[in-house]
Amino acid sequence: MFRKPMKMRDLEIWGVPSYIVDIWEKYYSLYLLPVQEEAVRRYGVLDCNDNQNLLVIAPTSSGKTFIGEMAATNQVVREKKTIYLVPLRSLAEEKYHHFRDLYTDCDINTLISSRDRREYDKKIIRGDYQVAVMVYEKFNYFLLEYPNFLRDVSLVVIDEMQMIHDPVRGPLLEEIITYIKKNKPDLKIIGLSAYLDNEAGFLNWISANSLLSHQRPVELRKGLVREGTFKYITHNNYYRGEETFFAPDEVRDNSYEDYLKKTASYFVEKDEPTLLFFPTRKDTRKWSGWLAGQIDAPRADGAIYELSRLEETRSRNELLYLLEKGIAYHNADLSWEERNLVENYLRTGEIKLICATTTLAMGVNLPFKNVILTTHKYASSNGDHGNSYLTGMSMADVENMGGRAGRLNQKEEDNFGRVIFLAPSLLSETVVQNLYFNALKPANPAEILQINDSRGKYNSVLTSTAPAVTATAAAFPAGQDIKTSCRPSKKEKNFTNFLLKEIAKGINTEEKLDNRFKGLTSDFKKDDHYWVFNFEEDDLETEIKKSLKILIEENLIKYGKKDKDAKKLFLTGAGALINSRRIDMDTYLLFKKYLESKRGKLTNLEIITLLAKSDEGKNIPIPFPQFNQTTDRYKKGDWKYYYQSRMTELVSDRGEDGKEIYQDILELKGEDCRLELDIEDYLSIKKALLLYDWIGDREIKEIEETYKIYGGAIRKLGESFSWLAESLGWNKKKRKKEELAAIKRVSERLAWGVEEEGLELACLHIPGLGRGYVRVLLREGYNNRKCLEELGEEELSKVVPKRLAGRIKRRFSGENSKVKERRLDDGRRLATNPSLISQLKTENRELKTILEIDRHRPDRIIFEGKEVKVTTIGFSLICLLAQHRGQVVGYEEILKELWEGETDAIYTRIIQHIHKFRKDTLDAIGNNKINKEKVKNIFKVVSGRGVMLNVNDKELKIN
Missing domain, CATH: 3.40.50.300 (P-loop containing nucleotide triphosphate hydrolases)
Structure with missing residues (x-):
């Protein structure tokens, strides 16, 4: 059948708004590619009432990604929500910025959620979005922890579906697909995949309409x-x-x-x-x-x-x-x-x-x-x-x-x-x-579409199957057969954790578990799983009983209380946390035991060492020395004692010798008691030292040279440990607020490699604003978002590279325009509601108060809502200046009022108090360049004359 390529503008027939088509024509093309046209015409990707799943398998560069984008955008214009899944954090960032760049002006609210992008998690849980870009792991966590977050979702797009054969993400992806098919059968899945190794077997398992294209536009x-x-x-x-x-x-x-x-x-x-x-x-x-x-x-x-x-x-x-x-x-x-x-x-x-x-x-x-x-x-x-x-x-x-x-x-x-x-x-x-x-x-196509195009750009052969719920043998390329196609397999080492996961799926009796594990390890015929798991244990029935006993003893599972549930197993709160966070059971128990038994304040070094000593921490890989390494990797022993000695010195310098966490890895009783450890323990010490330096004040080049590891690998290690640190605060029972806050700060700092003062800037998530430039901005006195908002791009370019300065200003200019729009909306509301006007005036008057003095509290003043401690004489000086606000009070008058009778009183004592006001105020409100100028201008010293409290009546409140 011959036909011209389909015009992008023709999508208006399927209900796509013209302003969306304008964007697609500008960004992509005036015409659809063959696989895109087929998805629209025959597979209903723009039909929001069609909830049949679709798997698109096509070469790289064939245009399949746009199929998912079309479907997601079309859901939005019909007031429905889409979740767009990708396997990697970097891909999530790219897709998130792509949607934001193209569709923000259309008011499409796109959010992102990954291991280190948590700022929108609550909004996603509430459903306050239209498109959410998520990584596989985070989506799976939401499924288990907040299953209702899918209540208003109509479409899930799974990009890079070929990851189903990845040993790490493949089983996870299978769990996601199985969960949706079982618990949300009306939720549509569109899978986008490059070539698959076991195409026939996967199509047979997933049971979806399949659109296969072996053709490339180039x-x-x-x-x-x-x-x-x-x-x-x-x-x-x-x-x-x-x-x-x-x-x-x-x-x-x-x-x-x-x-x-x-x-x-x-x-x-x-x-x-x-x-x-x-x-x-x-x-x-x-x-x-x-x-x-x-x-x-x-x-x-x-x-x-x-x-x-x-x-x-x-x-x-x-x-x-x-x-x-x-x-x-x-x-x-x-x-x-x-x-x-x-x-x-x-x-x-x-x-x-x-x-x-x-x-x-x-x-x-x-x-x-x-x-x-x-x-x-x-x-x-x-x-x-x-x-x-x-x-x-x-x-x-x-x-x-x-x-x-x-x-x-x-x-x-x-x-x-x-x-x-x-x-x-x-x-x-x-x-x-x-x-x-x-x-x-050559493929044996079920249908050949000849595109009539004189320039030859769109002449292509498209291979596809007729729409059907279950793929048939006609869908498979030559040489593959459904019955003989092989599933991927994986050696599963953590039997107990795997068992816990199966119980969470509802396979919750010993009989069901026995049958399930036999099915997981046998040739698949009737079972609904895709991956095959090989276990080290020979006697699975005995191992199941043994593991169930451990899980019950550790209060991770329990039997039902009602008669009908007496033989059924259920996860406890702790068991559910382990399952949703996908953390090793032994790691959880180590964290729980240590935090319950510890005494005293929880320090940063202590937290990091605890993470590094856990099984999960040991399994997080650290590269072999990547440069300037003359010895044969880790076969020489000198490096081990070097890091052990460094850790011993650090613990001693910080006065943490008595803490339990260090006792079994360090030489804390003298050189004659050198501890011989396993290689994993020595590597744990190295990781702990590296990560402690990572969140400290050392330059990245210095850290690289010390540990012989590149900066990118160091950051990846920090991100992995950030996730692990987050797990320390899961079980919030019996945890002090200070402990939870300390753990949270360490988790965030590990993700970015910044000192505590730099967290606000790092958490802006501006591309390129990483550890190094956060440190540069802090040195210049810019330590919060307000500083960056108020700085001009030219001035900012003197501190950071021009392209980064541009990104920073674009971020805030976009947000400020939204604030401006909201203010216009507020203005329209105020015009019809006079009571709001008086309310707004009250709020504005309160916000203008800068300095508050309470005569009944001579130990403090309030500056911009923050408490600043003062001495008795300092409070008297503030009150005197407040009586003459906006005027210069001479040195002689101040000395006479406050130090009358003291013959040694000189004006330098006044200056010392003013400097102390400034310092203590900055400690309270934040010591940055903008605040320095503000405080200096309010507590103003006029050379040769005196000092002035430079505020007006509205900015000063005296009780």
Whole structure:
């Protein structure tokens, strides 16, 4: 069937408002891509009355993400709510800002919730939003802790659904889908997935309408380079062709380095942005540095200029060297600001080559022409952080990483991308051919849509299944079969926690648990689960009884009280907390026992050490020394005693020697009693020291050099421990308010790496306003949002980089415009309600009071609502100045009134009291640059004459 591509404007027929279509035409295109059109015409993504689930499986860059966006936006205009799920915090931030940038003017209220974005959680629980962007883990926590938060939600969009096969997030994603299908069957799910390894098996399990597209809007040439020739097969049409990159005699056989250099050089000369995937962060740094020494490429002047103004880190200095050749690396060791700069200057064309880890294969939309897969292996831990290893890439991995090439660009007539393997030897050529290219076969489409377009941009084949609740065999690509397709499997080490989770799902009798665990470990035929779990325990029935006994003894589960529930198990409050927060049971019990038995004040170092010693803390990975390391990782023992000695000194200096938490890990009884610990305990000490420095006043470069770890990895460690610190305050019973407040502060500081004074700025969540720039602003006296609101952008640019200053001002200008609109609304209400006018006048009069003096309380004054302690003579001085407010009171008059008869009284005593007023007042209201000027102007010293209380009658209140 031939037809023209569907116009974006035609979406008005489906009820999309014209102003929304205007945005889509401006930001995306005048036309829908084939997979988007199919989703609208045949799968009802814009039909709010259709609650049948939909799974869209399509290549990277095919336009599937916009399907979820269309559906979410259309729900909003019909007064319904959408939750948009993503696997990573970085993707949540990107999607959140995307929705805010595009739809804020349309008054679409978009919120975000992730591990470190908690400021909107209460609003999401109340339903005070229209679109909520959440990470998988946070959404699952809300399901278990606040199940009613879904009461008004009509659509859940799950992006990056291919994560179902990830060992960590896959089982979690299965739990989310299962919960919705069981408890909210009317709630529509739209899943958006790149290629899946077990496509047939997953489609059979999820039971949803499936829209499968194997076509890309931009052609992709997939092949390998051998002896200078790129032999490829096209993705859409399976056309075979060749390109010559370099002469065969320019490289040596079996020389990976020669092939890498010549291929990368060819793309630099052609001015084609290229992404090189490497298995580890170490490899990205190593090979980007090697390429910079081998390739002649233009200098990235703009990037160098901006980067040189960023906070000094080891990664920043490495990038400055690489950018001399227009090269960069992109991995988790970079700060957000460094990653953002690399991405921006790739878009401008200054950066030509980026060496990245596989995390860049997901979510980030960058205009690469070429992708080079430097190896057919990548780093995997299978969910076990302690045992990472290199494993082979699947076909889905290759397709999804290679899909970063050839992004849709309407300005290019000849638009294609390349995904390239290097084959420096005959053996490597054979291996790649056998692993990937021999398996490529044309799809057997259920329907072919020929798009009639003379320019050839939209000619495409779309493979799909007819709408049906359950996928059929016709939906599956050749070679896959429902009955023989294999589910992913995982080795589950924490049997007791797993058992607790199953009880929470309602599998709450011993008989049900026995059957459930047998089903989880057998070949699936009738069971409704997708993942297979392998347990270390041989006798599951005995292990279930043993674990149930432990859970009952620890008061985490209990039997029902009623006769009909006598054999049923239920989670207690503590058990429910462990389950919803997904924390290890032994960690919870350690926290509970320590906090209940401790005496005295809970210190920051004590909290961090407790976290590091827990099982969860030990499982949070810390990188091996990443640079300047001459010994063989952790096989040499000197480092262990170095950190142990440092911790001993720190504990002693802080006077915490007697605290129980340190007794089994430190040398607190003299050098003759050196404790020999397990490697995990030594690493716990290292983590505790690092995190204590992280929330302290040391510069990040100094911390990096001390612990041989990059700043990005340090922040990731801090974020993980922030989540763990939050768990300390879960069980609020028998906890003092001061303890809970101290734990909360440590949790927030760990997330940002700031001192307590910097929390207000850090929690503004302004992109790029991280630890380093918070410290810079604090040094300049700007320690709260009001300071930043009142500063001009030009003045702010003298303190922080210009682009960050711009972000800060844009944040507040946007918020201030909303405040202005609310004030206009208030004005309209006041015009029709005179009683509100008098109320508002009263509030305004109260707000104008700056200084309050109570003659019956000579020990204090009140400044802007804050209590400031004063001496008796100081109070008398304030009262004297208040009687003559707005006037200069001479030194002689003050001395006569307050120090009459004292022959040694001199005017410097007056100045000392004024300085003390200023200092104590600033301690109360906040010592920042703006407050300093304000207080100095109110307690004013007029040189050579006297002092003045510079307030008017409305600003002063005397009782």
